Amino acid sequence: MLRILLVFSLFISTLLFSQTKLNLIPYPQKVEFQNGEFIIPESFNLDKNLPKGETEFLKKHLSLNYKKTSEKDAHLTYSKVQNCLLENFEIYTIEISPKKIEIKSFTNSGYFLALQTLIQLFEQYKDAGKIPAMRIEDQPKFAWRGMHLDVCRHFFTVEEVKQYIDYLAMYKLNTFHWHLTDDQGWRIEIKKYPKLTQIGSKRKESMIGAYVDDTFDGKPYGPYFYTQEQIKEVVKYATERHITVVPEIEMPGHALAALSAYPELACTKGPFESATKWGVFDDVFCPKEETFTFLENVLDEVIKLFPSQYIHIGGDECPKTRWKECAHCQDLIKKNNLKDEHGLQSYFIHRIEKYVNSKGRKIIGWDEILEGGLAPNAAVMSWTGIKGGVEAAKTNHSAVMTPGSYCYFDHYQGDPQTEPNAFGGFTPLEKVYSYNPIPAELNAVQAKYILGVQANLWTEYILDFKQVQYMIFPRLFALSEVGWGSSKPENYKEFENRVVEHFKILDKMNVNYAKSIYNIGGKVIPSEKGVSYELSTSQNADGIKYTVDGSEPKSSSATYQNPIPVSKEMTVKSAYFENNILKSAISSQDFKTSKTTGKKINLEHLPSENYSFGGAFTLVDGIVGNVKQLGKTWLGFQGKDVVATIDFGQKMGFTEVYFNTLDNKGSWIHLAKSAIISVSDDGKNFKTIKEIGKDEILNSKGKVNLKVGSQNAKFIKIKIENAGIIPAGNPGADSKAWLFVDEIGAN
CATH class of the missing domain: 2.60.40 (Immunoglobulin-like)
Incomplete structure (x- = not known):
């Protein structure tokens, strides 16, 4: 009888452990629970042959007494697998038995990742005093699992950057993208060009307030920059945590801070100053020989500081206004048989790539480097959507997926009315978790060119490091699991439960995280x-x-x-x-209903991925968008008209039609050019009942309310015309304008 009870007890214990969900992020690829438990000892015996640096990281995070001993008496042992046939160097296994914990890996990197799992297991089971026996077999799906940090709009100290790197290490991210130069500040010491930090590392004031407010704080900012010794310190710190630091030196655009120090590198004489506003500016590097000499010298010093395979050269949002007006640029286009200014950008990137390749490195840039033709060995960081990554992969170029609609952590993550001011967009935790970095358009061979996934943190509205923490957590948890390849969007609630458990870890670390999921x-x-x-x-x-x-x-x-x-x-x-x-927090939502509210709506053109939350239904959901918060209540269209057809379901009488559009030229957002209202009884043959032009929309300040006479129809169509190509003299000139629209109503 006693034997039966013991067997039954063992069966129940095994069953309970098999049903246990580990509070691990990212969740391992394979977990097998086994019989027994590992009792957490007061003194943790370590095999004296454990890799030293990585093991120090373990000791720092587990408050136990440690003793080095022989493998026979050790609680933690390590074996390096010598003949690994797999390409994935980050693979590892953890075997937890009643007597010991054994880690196996092919590299020290795999061992380090195993330690992160082990630290989380100890955190989960320390109160119980024992960890269930189990075997974990684990490896990441993607080689590039990155987080970006912009230190140009707002600067963060070396110690804060180290904390940021610690967060990446804890959750098995392996790439830190350091955005070091931009219009608003140059943050890296270049010894050959001291004025870059003497002049370019400061600005006279900073833009503040909501996204559409042109207000300033009147306070000088800087000088703020990292010395080369500090750069080396950060790179060493990251390397010890098996994290690659990828530096970004912006070119040919986002160059105002550099031009403020060396105006001779521009197409015009200047003078220039570091930008005080956010956005995009016309003055960029001029593609002349002295500019290339300057950039090559800068890159020489950067390459010596950063051992990364890739050097990020920006390449995004480069207006062509100055190049169009520059005699040298136009001569260069003719001399090299280039098609246009986009071809000139490709020429610029090709020259930089050739130089970087000569130093044994590769370039990576934002997806605008595709303009005019991609450089032969360049990799693409796809941010405007997935199109850039798809195009790169289909032409046998590597790509990192970082679309704004899923991976921009400067967006709102909860109800914008209860969140701190953010840049715009709406990217909650669940949306990040739902992302699949492999585009459906790619076949199996093309998919191999997708290196991985990255999230970006731009800091226009992030004034201090506490706000950095708030914006990345808990979304970094979702990114971690997406990059690891173990995310299951259909089981989001289970993931959310693990997130709540990890809040306890963040609390102990005094990390300021967003609690939006509680709201x-x-x-x-x-x-x-x-x-x-x-x-x-x-x-x-x-x-x-x-x-x-x-x-x-x-x-x-x-x-x-x-x-x-x-x-x-x-x-x-x-x-x-x-x-x-x-x-x-108390959530509040205002509703303004009309005869279009809740009706079927069809859009001829889809909105941009970054500003598409809720889709077409957003325009008839009864919610008028908040002008200062481009979160989930607005749809944004770049270079496209809004052509919406609404089906009332039956003939409906109405006398007015209204919609809102935005004006913020500093961010390339322009009021609509015109609007045309049409009606129909069959949804095919439409009759125009009202047309208005730019002046009327301008006079309305974007709040358009049109009297259309007495109408009675089953369908209403409204065409709101995009401003088109941004004219010279405006930020983003020669680029496609943005059109933002919220509610379309009829009464």
Whole structure:
């Protein structure tokens, strides 16, 4: 009988462990639970042959007593696999048995990654005092798992950069993209050109306020830069954590800080100063011999400081205005039989690539380096969408996927009304987690050119390091698992549970992270009488309280059970309560309904990926966009018209039509050029009932409300014309303008 009980007890113990979900991020590729437990000892015996540097990292993060001993008596042993047939050098296994923990890997990098898993396991089970026996077989899917940090718009100290690198190491990211030069500041010491940091590392003031506000703080910023000794210190620190630092030196655009120090490198005489505004500027490097000499000398010093295979040369958002007006540039185009200024950009990038290749390195640049033809050995960082990565892979070029719609961590991650000011866009945790870096358009051979995935943190609106932490966490968790290749979007809630557990780790580290997943999420859905407002939370839904009269929700307010009908102008406020105590921010959503609200809508042109949250339905969801927050309530179209057809479902009478559009030329956002309203009874034959031009839209300041007479129709079509190519004298001249539209209503 006793034997049966022991067997049954062992069976139950094994069953419980097999059902245990480890709180690991990223989750391993394969976990097998086994019989028994490893009792966490007070004194942790380490095999004296363990790799020294990586093991010091383990000792720093686990508060245990340590003793070096022979392998026979060690609690932790390590074996280096000598004959690994796999190409993945980061592969590792962890075998946890009742007596010891054994790690195997092909390289020290694999061992280091195994230690990150082990540290997380100890964190999960330290209170229990024992870890279930298990075998973990693990390896990343992607070789490039990166995070970017912009230190030009706002600067961060060496110690803060080291903290940033620590976060990457903890969650198995292996590439740190350091954005070191831009219009607003030059942040790396170049000994041959001291004025780059003497002049270019400071600006007279900084733009502040919301995205569309042209207000300034009036405070000098800088000089801020890293000395070459500090650069070496950071690179060494990252290398010890098996992280590659990829430096970015922007060219040919985003060059104002450099031109402020050396104006002779421009197409015009200047004078120039480091930019005080955010955005894109016409003055760029002029492709003349002295410019190439300057850049080659700069790159010589950069290459000596950074051992990375790739050097990032920017290449993005380079206006061609100055080149069009420059006699030297036009002669260069003719002399080299180039098609146009885009061909001149390709010529520029080709020359830089040839030089970098001569030093044994490769270039990588933002997807605009595709303009005019991609340099022979260049890799593409695809940010404007996935198109650049697809084009690169199909022509046998490597690519890193970092589309703004999934991987820009300067976007809002929760309800913009409850979040700190951000650049724009809406990229919540769940969206990051849903990303698949391999575009569906690629076949198996082409997919091998996708090196991996990266998230970017631009810092226009990030004033200090606490805000850096807030913007990357918890989204870095999702990026980690996407890059590792173990993410399962269909099991997002399970991932979210692990995220909440990792908040405890961040709390101990005093990291300021976003708690947006605790706040109430709101989603507008179609209903029989218009729309309904669906509320959600990562917590118990019974804790959601709401009001519809604009008053603040209390513990005694209505408990949310079903989507809230919206059939009139109203304000829904909601919050999460636990034991009658408010546990979340109060979310507030205003609704302005019309006869188009909730109706079927079709768009002739799709919005940009970065500003497409909610799709076409966003234009008839009853929510008027906040002018200062380009988050989830606006659709953005670059170079495209908005052509929307709305089906009322039956003939409907109305006398006015309204929509909103934005004007912020500093960010390439222009008011619509014109608008045409048409009606139809069959959805095919339309009759124009109203046309307005640029002057009327300008006079309305973007809030367009049109009287259209007495109409009665089943369909309404509205064409809102994009401003087209941005004219000379404006930021982004010669590029496609952005058109932002929110709600299209009829009454």
